[in-house]
Amino acid sequence: MDITLESPLDMHLHLREGDMLDLTVPLSADHFAGAVIMPNLVVPVDSLDYLLNYRQAIEFYCTGKNFRPYMTLFFKNYSRQELEESREQILGIKLYPAGITTQSEAGVSDFSAIEETLSLMQELKIPLLVHGETNGFVLDRESEFLDVYRSLANRFSELHIIMEHITTADAVELLDEFANLSATVTLHHLMITLDDVLGDLLRPDLFCKPVAKTPRDRSALREAVFGGHPQIMFGSDSAPHPRHKKECIGCAAGVFSAPVALPLLAQIFEDAGCLDRLQDFISTNACRRYRITPSEKTVVLSPTAWQVPDYYGDVSPFFAGQTIRWSVNSTISAK
């Protein structure tokens, strides 16, 4: 029997820029009604002009596919005027602590210096998306950052704060403390632990930030997602890198999961016996939390097995060479 998903959304996506858009945009636009586009390009997207140009470049590659790129600005201290001019063009503003992940050197290093911008965002109802890691020991970075979330969620209680790509049991628990906190969870963090990254041979294709954690952490994520946690949305954090940046000494962080996300989510939700909760995870929760209404786009998955290619262009995808039981069969957009 087929699976029908209404307006699936990827609430955390890296499309990159330049020629890479030719590969990434159609793959996401074929399966999703929309996606939240991350602003960490080589030069961070930190002005409205730049953002509109970037959106135009993305739209060039998804013409006619009924796919909406929900744009985000790279966090810095913005003026009221800048925020007011931008608010209708953006879904939110993405905050990176300085030096934490790909192209985040320009990120925030002093949280006490950004309060005015956060107040304005709260007033103007602009959500704050956060890559929540400290500069500490790699396995402790997310847990160490939770106090920052606590402080922000307390002091800006009307600000919608999204803990992006959470990976730990501790982060899941924090959701219960604050109604204004949401979280995205990736496909790969539902599937792998650190064991998959380096327990056997080393797998640069599974290397990402935040790094996959312990079996206990993965269980907590699964329990929350498969249990239908209303504050958790799907965000793939699909982040392609060309082969020469992955298969080398000094390999870049990022798992390229966009082209396999819907079929694999169907598979793992089916395995967990909770296919009826996939719609909430893939769209409904995001629409409710962000108060957005994506255009109507019905995606039908059929139980037709397929083998994931080793490469899309020059990028090795998640689950490369393996077989997935579900395929995207058809996409129907409202007229």
Place this chain on the structure above:
Amino acid sequence: MDITLESPLDMHLHLREGDMLDLTVPLSADHFAGAVIMPNLVVPVDSLDYLLNYRQAIEFYCTGKNFRPYMTLFFKNYSRQELEESREQILGIKLYPAGITTQSEAGVSDFSAIEETLSLMQELKIPLLVHGETNGFVLDRESEFLDVYRSLANRFSELHIIMEHITTADAVELLDEFANLSATVTLHHLMITLDDVLGDLLRPDLFCKPVAKTPRDRSALREAVFGGHPQIMFGSDSAPHPRHKKECIGCAAGVFSAPVALPLLAQIFEDAGCLDRLQDFISTNACRRYRITPSEKTVVLSPTAWQVPDYYGDVSPFFAGQTIRWSVNSTISAK
């Protein structure tokens, strides 16, 4: 001022086989008086004939260098006759739990089935070298294995058991419980943590088994080694892989440290203010614990900085491209 080391020994070394010996053997033989040669070749070294052939191949590449390969057999259940015939030709027998590291598929999966061989080894005073990891979650494998060490050390109290390449604070502590336990510690585990492997970009050149652990674990290793722990010996676990096995998806475990080991040890012992303890770590402890007397070979290091090459042959070494303050200046062998 120069540093003079008497008969430095590398108590855990992978030389590999075939053409690779042409690269690995001279690099170790130039700096060390001897090394314990691991038996995990593509076909494990598990007979005396095979071992003697392997030794002959190694000796071919170190003629005239006054370097002794201390050979080890790959653990399996050996008969009394086999052990009696082998004992003068080997330093010990290396036990791998099944499936734990490079070429260990033939390892031990049932410890209750090897007691007779262990009893014979104890009687014949053949040391047992152990790769002590379980098949559990990658960061817990060494700690989970400590109970096996406890059980072996208790039941075979006259058997000299060497915990190879320990990486955790827990393993260091275990040494205090049993006089018949020794340990080797690598250069890289004194220097790196998991942060260096995947905290920034992913570093396949630093990927090894056991994987580098936490800052706390590294501190415990440093404290024990720099503090002159009498049960701890240097074993590089230098384990070369050609470039195509490292810079790929599914990268092999192993750090190639042999050519930089003595200069870098001098540097980190100097930084720790305990250069006077390097001789014990690099030779004296091993001679006492194993009751061996290596041939006389004096190695002099001078404070002449050099840059480590990016590759030796097709293998990227530890500390590639970085500068080391100490160089091996001369080697003097007794006539």
